[in-house]
Every structure is written in structure tokens, then in C-alpha cells.
Amino acid sequence: MIPIRDENPTRRRPVVTIGLIGLCVLVFLWQIGGGPRAFERGVYAFGLVPAALTGHARLSPRLAVLPPELTLFTHMFLHGGWLHLGGNMLYLWIFGNNVEDRLGHLRFCGFYLACGVAAALAHVAIDPASRIPMVGASGAISGVLAAYLVWFPNARVLVLVPAGFLFTTLLPAWLLIAVWFLLQIANALLADPSAPGVAWWAHVGGFVAGLALALPARVREARRPPRRRGPWE
Secondary structure, three states: OEEEEEOOOOOOOOHHHHHHHHHHHHHHHHHHHOOHHHHHHHHHHHOEOHHHHHOOOOOOOOOOOOOHHHHHHHHHHOOOOHHHHHHHHHHHHHHHHHHHHHHOHHHHHHHHHHHHHHHHHHHHHHOOOOOOOEOOOHHHHHHHHHHHHHHOOOOEEEEEEEOOOEEEEEEEHHHHHHHHHHHHHHHHHHOOOOOOOOOHHHHHHHHHHHHHHHHHHHHHHHHOOOOOOOOOO
């Protein structure tokens, strides 16, 4: 199922979400601008290499342009291809604007980065000696999905369903996100963590981090005096 849009209006312009999308697009244009070899060097230099972070291996001096700890942040702004970039930015746009609206601009920025770092650490924990670089905003966006689930479970999302033929339907956010998360868990359990491919455990780690950050805030809100809420909360 591919989300197309949600029916969940916002009250303010999602400047951080727009900025993150713009930054990821600009970084990807830089990645592809120097050709295949430069693309690969950029992935190793700014992507997250678990072995470099844990000390199991060292990058060559020409690639080790940053302390490995900084790649916990930089990896989430790089992508492996147009489809990778486009899919991530679609999810960020659909779900990020409402989470930003709920948290505020600065808190959303911190939330996004925290989920991205948590996702990276989950990936490293599964295979700390891996020399395969991880790139992409998926882990951070997984945290955004978790927050959306906590705050807007009943919002309706228009999805495209490829089932032999294409059709669209409206689903409650809780169902779409629950199915998505179960797929991440299933793939994480079935995949070889040492093989190249999707960093499934990063998705799981980012989602769990998003829940851990959003649920306490939701509980605190529930204890406050009633206020006017949006239609899908």
C-alpha cells in the first residue's frame, strides 16, 4: 500500500518538514553530480558504517572525513537512488506535517533527529562489525509514523493498492501504520542482517523510539483539562 495523502489539515506551515525534504533533495543532487565513483565515496564518507563506529574497522583516510559519531546524523540525509529518495520524502510529507504541527517546529526537528539516531544505533546493534554503509531518512521517518499513530490514529489516509490492478481506498492511519510496522518486523526477522539491502532493524528502532517519545507526551496531554482537538485525534 502506497500512501497518497491524508485527510488531516494542519494549522501552520510545516517549514521543518519542507526544509528536510529540500535538504535531502539537494544532498542527493550533490551525490549524483560527481558520477558513480564520487557517489560511492560520498556514501562511505557520510553514511553510517557500523564497523567504523564500533571500532571493528577503519575507513581509509580519504573516506574518513568525519568522526564516525557524526555519521549517526549525516546518514539520514543521503539516499541510495531516486526511488529511495522519493519514497522516503513522500512518507515524510504526508505524515511529517501533522507531527510538526503538533510538536512545533523546534521540537519536531529534535524529535526527527533523535529517531534517526535511535534507528542508526539499532542497526549497529544488530551487526556491529558490518562494513556496509547505511544511508537514508527511513529510520527517522519511522519515528514520525509512530508519532502519527499516537496522535492521529483515526485520521484517514488515501492509499494506492497494487493487487493485480491498481485501486485507491481510504484507510484509518492506525491500520495502515500497523500493517507497515508488522511488515518491517517480519522482514527484519527473515532478512540476513549482514547482507546488503534494506536496513529493516533501523526502521524498527526508529519506530520504537518514536513511540517512546510520543506516548509519554500523549499521556501528559490526557491528564490536562480538556481543550479543543482536531477531528482525527
